Amino acid sequence: MNVLLVYPAPPPSAWPKGAFRSRWIPSGLACIATVLRRGGHQVKIHLCEETLELNQYNRAAARAALQAQMREFRPELVGLSLVTSGVPEGAIVAEDAKTLLGPQTLVVAGGPHPTALVSSY
Ligand code: B12
Known part of the structure; x- marks a missing residue:
């Protein structure tokens, strides 16, 4: 199965002192990919942050780049890793996956935000 794992970018407001882009690989997604x-x-x-930087922080261009990757790779499952501040962009990625790839495409959310919500029930 083709699986696309996406790390949506928190908005600039989530970052201290306006520093936006950090250079790191989410270890959770790396574990799952392995x-x-x-x-x-x-x-x-x-990594949406990386795509944003490559597109001079133009959100529309970064979104188009991820859409192009979806069209080319045709994932059957899209996995999102979400901190709370990444949820708004995660919703956009999920919508794009369903629109571009079809409603049968599985979209799964994991990471600290979903984990916290599940464990609060
Ligand atoms: C290390 C760490 C960092 C490192 C990350 C280093 C790295 N290479 O991964 C750095 C310093 C970069 C960082 C930054 C930030 N962090 Co931080 N960080 C942590 C910390 C201490 C551990 C995370 C970790 O690596 N866990 C180990 C990995 C293996 O676990 P995991 O990522 O959770 O993934 C597992 C599951 O969640 C799940 N999973 C994850 N993704 C997916 C996806 C799918 C589809 C599925 C099914 C499952 C799944 O499976 C994985 C394997 O078991 C946590 C606290 C904690 N105890 O979790 C906070 C934590 C995640 N961070 C937090 C925050 C707020 C941030 C920042 C937003 C802070 C900021 N304002 O800059 C940024 C966000 C960066 C970004 N771009 O998103 C919060 C998130 C809270 C929330 N409500 O979402 C946490 C929970 C701390 C806290 N209690 O406040 N962080």
Whole structure:
């Protein structure tokens, strides 16, 4: 199965002192990608912050770049890793996945925000 793992970018307001882009690989998504690859799946990781930087922080251009990757890779499952501040962009990514790839596309959200919500019930 083709799996696209996406780390939506928190908005600039979530960052202290206006510093926006940090250079890091989310270890949670890296763990999941490793397990899936060992299971024989094709996995790509898309870091929205990186795409934003490559597109001079133009959100529309960064969104178009992720849409292009969806059209080319045709993932059957899109996994989102969400901190709370990344939820608004995560909703946009989920909507794009369903619109571009079809309603049968699985969209799964994980990470600190969903974990906190589940454990609060
Ligand atoms: C290390 C860390 C960082 C590092 C990350 C380093 C790295 N390489 O990953 C740095 C310093 C960069 C960082 C930055 C920030 N962090 Co931080 N960070 C942590 C910390 C201490 C550990 C995270 C971690 O690596 N866990 C280990 C990995 C393996 O676990 P994981 O990422 O949670 O992933 C697992 C599950 O969540 C799940 N999962 C994750 N993604 C997905 C996706 C799918 C589809 C599925 C099914 C499952 C799944 O599976 C993974 C494997 O078990 C947590 C606190 C904590 N105890 O979790 C805070 C924490 C995640 N950070 C937090 C915050 C707020 C931030 C910042 C927004 C702070 C800021 N204002 O700058 C930024 C966000 C950066 C960004 N771009 O999003 C909050 C998030 C709170 C919230 N409500 O969402 C936390 C929970 C701390 C807290 N209690 O406040 N952080």
